[in-house]
Every structure is written in structure tokens, then in C-alpha cells.
Amino acid sequence: MKLLEKAKEYAIEKHRNSNHTYDKYHYDFHLNMVFEIAKKFIYLVEPNEQENVLAGCWVHDIIEDARETYNDVKKETNETVAELAYALTNEKGRNRAERANENYYKGIRETKNAPFIKFCDRIANVTHSKNNGSQMFKKYKDENEDFIKKIYVPECEEISVYLKNLFNKNHKA
Structure with a gap:
């Protein structure tokens, strides 16, 4: 089985087994959003790394949410x-700030x-919250400038601008 298919099946199975959901959907709804956003911007990733990055989109939350190692x-x-999934796994913490601390962002950078996968993840979350009128949209908007500073690397300039533009009223998510 090809890496991408295997990563997708593995991620879907483990998230379903852990009963992890995304809003009212099975968690693969979110994973697929991240994957589709990554495909849109995959040209920003070196060609020989694209398959691993797309596979990483499927498993980016599996350690954190599905009790995988x-x-x-x-x-x-x-x-x-595995290195991508590990880097994208939150730290242990009692709240959002403790879980997404400086050490977490340093590991991503x-x-x-x-950082590319994390931008795709955030774009998926912002888009979903914007389209559904979620209270998280305001939280993401308030965090956005600091979030971008914490994970920014030059090769993600274009995708960071796309994320910034999601908060413009006239931008269609």
C-alpha cells in the first residue's frame, strides 16, 4: 500500500477508535480539510518531500488525540x-496556553x-469556524499575529498571507 493511502487509513481508524470528533463530524472531516489545503499549497514544498508532507497532514494529530506514540x-x-507528527503534538498542559507553549512552537519551527502542516491545520480550523459562526473564529483572529510569528519560516510566506487574509470580512473561506 502506498504511503499516502496507509497514512490516511491509519489516521481515520485510530481517530475513530478513540471516538475523537471535530465539531459534529468524525475527525477525518478535519484531517481531510487539512490534506486538501495542503494539496492547494503543495508546490511550496520540495517535490521529493511532498508525499511525506501530505501523509503528515493525515497523522498530524494522531499522537495528541488518538493515544498513538x-x-x-x-x-x-x-x-x-513520525517526526512531523511528533513536532505537531502539543505539550502537556492544563490549558491552551500551557499546551501550545514556546517549546511546542520551537519544535515546529x-x-x-x-510549519507548513501547522499553517494548513490552522487554515482548516479558521475556515471551519468562520463558515459555521463558531466562537473559535474570534479566538483564532485574536491569536493570529502571534501564531504566525511563532511558526513563521520564510518558505511559508505565501501560506501565512493566505491565513491573514481569511480574517478579512470580504475574503470567502
Whole structure:
């Protein structure tokens, strides 16, 4: 089985087994949004890294949300995808600020292509909250400038501008 198919099936199965949902949807709704956004911007990623990055989109929350380990992800995919999933896993914490602390953002910045996936993840969350009138939209808007500063790398300039524009009233999500 190809890496991308395997990562997708693995992520969907593990999130369903953990009963993890996204709003009123199965969690694969969110994972698919992240994957589709990544496909839209994949040209920003070096061609030889694109398959790992797209696979990483499927498993980006699997350690954090589905009780999988780094070694589980590595076994099911490969070391590069496991490194991406690990970098995108929140720290332990009692609240949002503790979980997404400076160490977490440093790990994202220092792992090649992790900022790209994190931008795709945030775009998916902002788009969904904007389209559904969720209270999270305001939280994402309030956090946005700081969020971009914390994960920004030059190769993500274009995708960071796209994220900024999602908060403009006239921008269609």
C-alpha cells in the first residue's frame, strides 16, 4: 500500500477508535480539510518531500488525540512522517496556553515542513469556524499575529498571507 493511502487509513481508524470528533463530524472531516489545503499549497514544498508532507497532514494529530506514540506512527508510515507528527503534538498542559507553549512552537519551527502542516491545520480550523459562526473564529483572529510569528519560516510566506487574509470580512473561506 502506498504511503499516502496507509497514512490516511491509519489516521481515520485510530481517530475513530478513540471516538475523537471535530465539531459534529468524525475527525477525518478535519484531517481531510487539512490534506486538501495542503494539496492547494503543495508546490511550496520540495517535490521529493511532498508525499511525506501530505501523509503528515493525515497523522498530524494522531499522537495528541488518538493515544498513538512516535514509534507507532513510524511503524505505520516512516521516520519523516513520525517526526512531523511528533513536532505537531502539543505539550502537556492544563490549558491552551500551557499546551501550545514556546517549546511546542520551537519544535515546529525546527522540524522541516512542520510549519507548513501547522499553517494548513490552522487554515482548516479558521475556515471551519468562520463558515459555521463558531466562537473559535474570534479566538483564532485574536491569536493570529502571534501564531504566525511563532511558526513563521520564510518558505511559508505565501501560506501565512493566505491565513491573514481569511480574517478579512470580504475574503470567502
